[in-house]
Amino acid sequence: MSDFGPVQIRCPVLSVRRVDAYYAITVVAPQIAERFRAGQFVAVAVGGEASAMLLRRPFAVHDVKPDYGGTVEFLFSVRGAGTSWLSERRSRDLLDVVGPLGRPFPLPRDPVNCALVGGGSGGAPLFPLAHALRRRGCRVDFLLGGASADRVFSAITARRVAETATFTTDDGSFGVRGPVTAPLGRVIEEARSDVVYACGPMPMLREAGAVAARHGIPLQVAVEETMACGTGLCMSCVVPVVGEDGVTRMVRACVDGPVFRGERVRFDDVGTIPFDALGAPGWKARPEPGDGMADRAAG
Amino acid sequence: MSDFGPVQIRCPVLSVRRVDAYYAITVVAPQIAERFRAGQFVAVAVGGEASAMLLRRPFAVHDVKPDYGGTVEFLFSVRGAGTSWLSERRSRDLLDVVGPLGRPFPLPRDPVNCALVGGGSGGAPLFPLAHALRRRGCRVDFLLGGASADRVFSAITARRVAETATFTTDDGSFGVRGPVTAPLGRVIEEARSDVVYACGPMPMLREAGAVAARHGIPLQVAVEETMACGTGLCMSCVVPVVGEDGVTRMVRACVDGPVFRGERVRFDDVGTIPFDALGAPGWKARPEPGDGMADRAAG
Amino acid sequence: MSPDLRTRLGSVHLDNPVLTAAGCAGTGRELAAFFDISRIGAVITKSVMLEPRAGRPAPRVAETPSGMLSATGLQGPGVEVFLQRDLPWLLSRGGRAGVSLAGSGVAEYAELARRVSEAPGVSFLEVNLSCANPSDQGRHFTDDPREAARVVHAVRSHARSDVPVFAKLAADVPDPVALAEACAEARADGLSLVNTVRGMAIDPRSLRPAVAGGMGGVSGPAIRPIAVGCVYEVHAALPELPIIGSGGVRTGADVLEFLAAGASAAAVGTVNFHDPSACVRILREVEEALTEHGVRRVADVIGAAHRPMGAPLGGADAPGGA
């Protein structure tokens, strides 16, 4: 309906490739490609018409290209039945894709220095971000981590687009052994980073937030919460986020995120309803007029 | 387990072809091909691993060939979601097939004259039967009917294997207009048929039975009842059949059939529990000793 | 000639029988990105409560075969924001609003009924009775027909008299027909059948409940036969009472299944999550199926499954017709 909102389309698969431990699927989807901004994701129906799998699978967009009117690429590792089905697609199959979804990464107006931190498949959305930042003249430093060498995302591309690229693995099979947030402080200092962008599991994001806070620089995170719809309908993906008014609300990661300002996310309270969140059990409406309306600003 | 019973195998699709209004799928399935006898069918899982369709789809085997160790072919028209999915298979896809299932057509010892009557896809099992009969020196006369020209099954093959081939369509677009049982009496007379084999919907089988009875010759029917398992487990496919002891029992079309002696099937009572069927409401156990054991002979 | 899709929910006339189910479409704002929400019969809003509510902790959902398990805990901004922001937005887009109410006690339901029914533009109220009843040890109002009837009676008494009240029931209750009868006696103008079915999923990795709090509600096509059976039995017992059917509607054929069982409209719930354009696709499929069946008015299908085999679809006896 709108030119900015998401669309739902059946798009032909252009290619399915193996990339280390991941599969990369490229679909022809001009309407998604033209709307896309870095940080957004797509939600893909899996299992075909007679599928018992009712929930779409969300994937960060890894790349868009102008070929064939506009293509969209996402990368994924096989985790369960949905990604297993996806990995068996062949070119010319049709995929039912909704996107682009979610709020994109905010881009700085000025050519500042940016550290991009990704854990596992959380590296995916950082690549279109890196390109966008480079177009604005920003310096990009990449930090990518994974369980093992084959789970570090697109290391070669990272080296190409970034000033520096640091890799970590849990097993030490590639780059530095340890969590991807461990070298972050050093990179921030060496690159004089002005802002950190991070995507990955919650504990990693929390740790990135702690490092950024120590260096007094802002952090933008893209969260990966379980999402049943991706379009804001089901309320399954909520995280506790502090609004501009200081009130914590349970906001939807899919439409109010997945990108949030790092210091706004109450990482320690993810998976709970904080007692002081708007509408938490025992919470009492404050009598100020117009209060209820403030949740418009959530996120 | 046994060399005669059915097997369950994942077989590669060799080819999917369109034949008029039907699709023909050939799978490589040596263990099924070697066990197969005319009249038996296969039950195919549809929709893939994550399918919401839980019931196998039964299809009569149309042909077996020795290629690739043994291939099995079945023909089907697209009716609902299951056959629609099947029609989209491509070669090298794997199909989960159970077979061969059911009791085959009994073959005459002597080279007698046989009239084979098939309605719509009910023509399928008559082709391997025709070949088997020809190998025994029997005369074969084919009668094939369908709603329209493109639903008359394998007319060319029928002409080739049979002495005579008569075709009928509901709309008159091919052969004689009208039901396939209409010319049956004439064919029986002209060909001096000794036995009729029929496969198709219940009303057609009933009518074929009436014609055969009028000519005083036996009839073998293969029924197409809704089948949830095809292997005798679910009791969904029962038809009222009179046993050798004169007692009507609700017997399973999938394992006790699909082939029955025509005069044993109570066509008029299909879809009911006849009041005199063993165990019908109000039915009382007769006191003769050993009575209960008689249902071994059912069908 | 394209078939006449109009249907009636008591005194309310709707353009067509395809609605959204409560809690599965917000107030229509998100779906409006995918289609013009004025095209569907009505949007039944997420259940509105008096106060803002944060809902249940995550994880809130798990996938189950042909369905899902959810426990969102009725998160929402409260009735004030609903009336000031959400409802006006829906009406401004030409949408028809069925407003679902959820209270934590009879008095709350009554106040909600008064405030919401007095807002201009509300087509009907739906009373979500699958809420914990504080005066019955937290069991649902649907667990006891008398408690359900008390709520329905309070809502009916406090709502504007020209706004029909639909009581929304669950299928997994002691006796759905008895519950429906109790609601009818309490002057419900109609029923909405069914809410989610209690269930649980266990995470294969942790072997612990997949949804925080353990039990949740099963929805989606998996529960459709349960829902259709419930509509059929209730319609058989109370043929005059209009019913909104829901539970796993995915296609136009599913809508006709609910109508044939006795519903006058069908609401699409979980399938919106799978397919945000579902409602308009379903609407098209309903039209196509009616054309194929040679039925001119959708209202003629209502209750068809109760008529003897071979009886023509349609005729003057079809209740709820437009």
Place this chain on the structure above:
Amino acid sequence: MSPDLRTRLGSVHLDNPVLTAAGCAGTGRELAAFFDISRIGAVITKSVMLEPRAGRPAPRVAETPSGMLSATGLQGPGVEVFLQRDLPWLLSRGGRAGVSLAGSGVAEYAELARRVSEAPGVSFLEVNLSCANPSDQGRHFTDDPREAARVVHAVRSHARSDVPVFAKLAADVPDPVALAEACAEARADGLSLVNTVRGMAIDPRSLRPAVAGGMGGVSGPAIRPIAVGCVYEVHAALPELPIIGSGGVRTGADVLEFLAAGASAAAVGTVNFHDPSACVRILREVEEALTEHGVRRVADVIGAAHRPMGAPLGGADAPGGA
């Protein structure tokens, strides 16, 4: 080292927790074409009645999303043929027999219990309580905990004392926990949860009920979350009572889901129709999953979902262990 798959149903020790569900595997004869039936924990036979029974008219089944609707009406040859022909066949193949009983009144159940339990080789009895109760207007015995308890009590009193009696219940009853408690008080040695869930499907072509008689029972993966939830709640209330879980078991992971919820064994029903080799595949999957979880004894998984997150799987508190 491959994990220890042994489990216990009261006094009965089984080699592994994978059973067939009543009415979905006959007495094992058909499945024996696909695998050696002595390899699975036990075959629960189709419910045996006193007299031969023709069942319900066709059509008896319809496919539903991830499930099926059925109304077969307990067709069977009666207890005499069962004891003379079917049971001996199963035992001759080395199969373990759990025999399901269905009666049309308390006296019939009692006589069946006596005759069947006295046959040599019967491992346990399962009492199918989802049968019409002639002294209660044809409602099921499960609809009233007192009626269910009467049957269980009669079976327990007439069966040989060393043959455990499992009461098989439905999930869609007023209060599954209360029903389970009534059965426990009537000295059931264990429970079997759950039977099919009432439902209906309507044929899209005729718009009439797809199964003769209208209502039927929904089974298959679609009902698994309902079944798992029922097992979880009953196990929480009656942790000492062994439970046979059933409802949509399709994979080894599903077996572990039932065990984690509190079952001591899981029965495969409808999925046998889809995949006649299912039981042995599932057995292999259970073994693989346990190895992956690093659990040495399947019994350690029983009730795992009731333990706090992070608690190790296993330990001496696991009930029903071998």
